[in-house]
Amino acid sequence: MSAPTVAIERVETRPKSQRVPVIVLIALILIAPWIVYPVFLMKALCFALFACAFNLLLGYAGLLSFGHALFFGAAGYFSAYAAKIWGWPPELAILGAALTAAALGLIVGAVAIRRQGIYFAMITLALAQMFYFFCLRAPFTGGEDGIQGVPRGRLFGFLELGRHPITMYYFVSVIFVLGFALLHRTIHSPFGQVLTAIRENEPRAISLGYKTNHYKLIAFVISAGISGLAGGTKALVFQLASLTDVHWGTSGEVILMTLIGGMGTVFGPIAGAVFLTTLENYLSQLGSWVTVTEGAIFVVCVLAFRRGMFGELSRLLKRPL
Amino acid sequence: MVLAVPIQALFGQLLIGLINGSFYALLSLGLAIIFGLLNVVNFAHGALYMLGAFVAWFLSEKAGIGYWGAMVVAPLAVGIFGAIVERLFLRRLSGLDPLYGLLLTFGLALILQGVFSNWFGSSGMPYEMPARLQGGRALPFMFLPNYRIWVIGVSLIICFGTWAVTERTRLGSWLRAATENAALVSAFGINVPRMITITYALGVALAALAGVLAAPIYRVSPLMGADLIIVVFAVVVIGGMGSILGSIVTGFSLGILEGLTKVFYPEASNTVIFVVMAIVLLVRPAGLFGKQA
Numbered sequence: 305m306s307a308p309t310v311a312i313e314r315v316e317t318r319p320k321s322q323r324v325p326v327i328v329l330i331a332l333i334l335i336a337p338w339i340v341y342p343v344f345l346m347k348a349l350c351f352a353l354f355a356c357a358f359n360l361l362l363g364y365a366g367l368l369s370f371g372h373a374l375f376f377g378a379a380g381y382f383s384a385y386a387a388k389i390w391g392w393p394p395e396l397a398i399l400g401a402a403l404t405a406a407a408l409g410l411i412v413g414a415v416a417i418r419r420q421g422i423y424f425a426m427i428t429l430a431l432a433q434m435f436y437f438f439c440l441r442a443p444f445t446g447g448e449d450g451i452q453g454v455p456r457g458r459l460f461g462f463l464e465l466g467r468h469p470i471t472m473y474y475f476v477s478v479i480f481v482l483g484f485a486l487l488h489r490t491i492h493s494p495f496g497q498v499l500t501a502i503r504e505n506e507p508r509a510i511s512l513g514y515k516t517n518h519y520k521l522i523a524f525v526i527s528a529g530i531s532g533l534a535g536g537t538k539a540l541v542f543q544l545a546s547l548t549d550v551h552w553g554t555s556g557e558v559i560l561m562t563l564i565g566g567m568g569t570v571f572g573p574i575a576g577a578v579f580l581t582t583l584e585n586y587l588s589q590l591g592s593w594v595t596v597t598e599g600a601i602f603v604v605c606v607l608a609f610r611r612g613m614f615g616e617l618s619r620l621l622k623r624p625l
Numbered sequence: 626m627v628l629a630v631p632i633q634a635l636f637g638q639l640l641i642g643l644i645n646g647s648f649y650a651l652l653s654l655g656l657a658i659i660f661g662l663l664n665v666v667n668f669a670h671g672a673l674y675m676l677g678a679f680v681a682w683f684l685s686e687k688a689g690i691g692y693w694g695a696m697v698v699a700p701l702a703v704g705i706f707g708a709i710v711e712r713l714f715l716r717r718l719s720g721l722d723p724l725y726g727l728l729l730t731f732g733l734a735l736i737l738q739g740v741f742s743n744w745f746g747s748s749g750m751p752y753e754m755p756a757r758l759q760g761g762r763a764l765p766f767m768f769l770p771n772y773r774i775w776v777i778g779v780s781l782i783i784c785f786g787t788w789a790v791t792e793r794t795r796l797g798s799w800l801r802a803a804t805e806n807a808a809l810v811s812a813f814g815i816n817v818p819r820m821i822t823i824t825y826a827l828g829v830a831l832a833a834l835a836g837v838l839a840a841p842i843y844r845v846s847p848l849m850g851a852d853l854i855i856v857v858f859a860v861v862v863i864g865g866m867g868s869i870l871g872s873i874v875t876g877f878s879l880g881i882l883e884g885l886t887k888v889f890y891p892e893a894s895n896t897v898i899f900v901v902m903a904i905v906l907l908v909r910p911a912g913l914f915g916k917q918a
Contacts, residue, residue, distance in 0.1 A: 368724045415903050418910040422666050422723050423862060427906065430859040433852070434899035441892060552855065556731060563728065595739030602732025606725050607717055 322488075325571055325625060333477045342469040343541070348581045349480045350538035355561040355573035356487050357530035362559070363568030364491055365523045366503030367417075368425045371432025372531055372558050374412065375405040377550030378435065379532030384451040384545035385444055394457045394465055398479065398536040405532020406525050408435075413524030417517055420506070429552060436550045450546030454539060465540075472541065479537050483530045488570060490526060499523055553595075560598055563605050566612025569625050575613050635888050636767040642884020643877065644773055644842065647780030650876030651835040652857045653864065654784055655828035657872045658791070661804040662824045665715060665726030670857070671850025672734040673829045677703050677836025678845045679741060682752050692755035695837050703833030704826040711825040716818070734851070741847035749846025776838050783834065784873045791869055800824065859902040865915020875913060 336345050354376055361367045379401035386392040386400055416427045439445045446452070456465035456472060465472045490496050501509045502516045509516050539545040548554065557580065565576025580598075587594045605612070611619065618625040652670055659667045667673075680702050681695035690698065710733065718725050754772055761770035791797035803810040803817055811817040836850075843849055864875030879898050887894040905913060 368727070370727075415906050418906050419862070422727060425724065425727055426666065426858040426862050427902070429855055430862065430899050430902055433855045433859075434896045437895040440895075552851075556735070559728065559731075592739045592742035595735050595742070599732040599735030599737075599739060602735065603714065603729055606729040606732065607714065610725070 322570065322624070326488075329571065329574070330481065333481070337470055337473045342473040344581070344585060346469075346473055346476045346541045347538070348578045349476050350534045350541060351558070351561065351581055352574040352577035353480050353483045353534040353537075354531050355558050355565065355577045356484055357527045357534065358558045359562045359567055359569075359573045360487055360490060360499075360523060360530075361527045362562055363573075364496060364503065365499040365520060367520060367524070368559070369416070369428040369524075369527075370425045370552070370555050370559070371412065371428035371430075371435075372527075373550050373552060373554035374428075374432040374435045375409055375528040375531040376535035376538075376554060376558070377439070377545075377547075378408055379405040379535035380539035380545040380549045381439065381445050381451065382532075383536035384454040384539040384543075387457055387540060388451060388454045392457075393461060394459055394475070394540055397457075398533065398540065401536025401539070402529050402533040405535065406529030408532075409525045409528020410521070413521045413528070417520045417524065429555065432550070432555060433552060436547070436552070439547060439550050445545070445547075448547065450544055451539075452544055454543040454545065456540050456543065476537055476541060479533060483533050484574075487526075487530060490523075491570065495519070495522070557598070560602055560605075562612075564601060564609075564612055566615035566618070566625075569612065569614040569618060571625050572612050572614030579613075632766050638884040638888045639881060640767075640769070640773055640884070641887070642881040643777050644880070645883060646877035646880020647777050648835050648839060648853065648876075649857055649860045649880050650784050650873045651780055651831055651838075652853070653861045653872040653876050654787055654869060655831040656857065656861055657866045657869055658787070658800075658831075659825055659828040660866045662800065662807075662821055663711075663715065663719075663726070664723045665718070665730065666723065666858075667825075667828065668727055668730040668854065669710075669733040669737065670730075670829070670832050671852075671854030672737040673703055673707065673850070674832040674836040674839070674853065675741065675847060675850040676706070676737060677833025678752070678840040678849060679836075680833065681837045681840050682750060682845045685752065692753075692837070692841070695840075696834070699837045700830035700833040703836075704830035707829035708822050708826040711822050715825065716821075734854075738847050738851060745847060747846060747848055749844035749849070752840035752845050754841040772841060776842070779838060780835075783831065787831070788869050788873065856898055859898050863898075863902050863905050863912055865912025867912075868914040871912075871914025 333349075354372070358369065358372050361369050382404045383394075383397040383401035386397040387394060392400065412428065412431050415431065416424055419427060440447060458464055459475060463471065463475075465475060491499075498509065498514055498519050501512075501514070502519060506516055535549060538549070561576035561580050562573045563576070564579060565574065566572030583597065584594055587597060609616075614625045652674060656667055656670055659665060677699045680699040681692070684690040684695050684698060685692075714729055714733075715726060718729060758772045758775050761768055761773075763769075791800055799810060799815055799820065803815070803820060807817050839849070860875055860879055861872065863879065864871040866872070879901065882901070883894055883897055886897040893900070
């Protein structure tokens with residue numbers, strides 16, 4: 305039974321075909337800080353990792369979580385609190401943040417996967433809103449002010465991250481590449497293949513003997529954990545953890561990034577995140593018009609651009625991206 | 626004194642709970658009707674509720690049309706707007722994964738809320754209560770404002786009226802039949818696309834009516850529907866979207882529960898509905914009134 309399955313995987317995933325885009329991506333990450341403002345790049349990288357983690361659920365498992373800000377924001381609070389109050393070094397603060405987010409993912413996922421499709425989206429949204437109210441009231445989040453003035457600290461005890469933005473940038477890009485590699489590995493593993501099978505036809509996957517709920521829950525925990533990795537890093541970059549990151553607006557943004565870049569593509573969410581952070585950067589003086597623009601992009605994408613940038617590109621090039 | 630809580634506070638919060646419940650019921654009712662026929666979870670419902678309140682405010686500021694006129698004009702205007710939205714956008718998504726409908730209406734909600742935030746800021750404006758409904762009556766244990774009774778009454782009448790229409794009239798039987806099998810209903814010569822437009826328009830008109838009812842109680846503000854819609858989603862998950870009666874009962878009872886929580890454990894009043902949702906999902910995943918999948 306197992307031999308033909310392996311053969312099919314080789315045909316479908318073709319890990320070699322992505323060597324070129326991965327090299328291009330890493331080269332871009334290395335060169336970018338000499339061309340673009342590093343703080344902006346760090347923000348883009350954090351959101352790119354967040355969108356990639358989100359895409360594991362939406363693009364590969366077919367689960368639309370409307371509450372991913374919960375993991376992103378909770379991890380931000382954790383790393384900010386650990387770095388500022390407990391004086392943890394940055395690597396431990398971020399690791400702890402990712403683990404916290406994964407643990408929250410286990411709880412939220414266990415509740416949410418009890419319903420499918422549209423209900424799953426509403427449940428995750430509702431649970432994230434509950435968490436938002438919790439953060440608004442909880443004593444350790446600083447309420448409306450958030451946790452401000454978080455020290456970036458010394459990496460492994462000797463590398464000062466606060467002094468040069470470039471040092472911080474390369475630290476953030478290493479985290480990004482590690483997170484991305486983990487997601488890439490997950491997507492192209494047999495586990496990822498089962499996720500795709502669940503997305504395409506869950507009853508059939510069940511009839512083949514897969515415990516689809518276990519797979520969905522594990523995918524949810526991985527996605528939450530890596531979202532936490534991104535959120536925890538972002539809190540150290542901006543030295544701030546605030547309510548914005550747990551608000552439903554952030555959940556909406558990460559959906560939009562994935563949708564615009566191409567859900568179910570490996571590189572699309574990165575492009576979507578860079579696009580949307582750039583857009584926000586340019587429109588930031590215009591206040592609520594950012595929201596209007598985002599809404600309009602949602603409408604256009606859903607009506608006419610459902611494959612997204614990399615979905616269309618991979619169709620043109622006839623290779624998976 | 627009940628459990629060391631003053632009776633005025635208890636009844637006061639119960640009343641506020643009933644008011645909130647009225648809005649939950651009206652909004653989840655519209656969501657349920659729309660979802661039944663279009664298979665779309667209308668994320669724009671909160672924004673259209675806000676739009677209804679704003680139409681009422683515009684009418685009184687610019688045209689001198691008061692509350693009673695707004696009760697008619699606002700649902701009509703928002704209903705027409707909804708019909709246009711359905712024709713232009715939602716129609717193109719039929720046959721696709723329902724998630725796209727959720728995302729499209731989420732985008733619409735962002736546009737509406739963003740545009741109104743630009744015009745009016747986020748603080749909001751007051752809307753005057755109609756003279757005939759001002760004041761209240763003093764009961765031995767509490768003060769009962771007339772307007773609150775009016776809101777609860779109107780909401781109950783609309784809810785049961787909608788229920789009666791869907792269960793007892795010919796139009797309602799078409800609606801229920803099309804929800805089950807649209808292709809078959811259209812084979813009987815019923816214009817299903819037009820029915821879908823009308824249904825969406827009616828659903829969002831209910832949201833606009835709720836907005837007009839809410840305008841004198843809460844301030845008319847661009848984000849008044851944004852957080853409300855998430856609570857209503859939780860209500861819908863608890864009740865199950867399959868049944869109209871279910872969404873009415875769930876809406877009112879969760880409103881009351883929220884009010885009671887405000888008395889006995891105020892810290893949890895914002896979250897109690899979400900906690901109930903999680904518990905219901907663990908015990909009875911299909912929702913209290915939903916069909917077991």
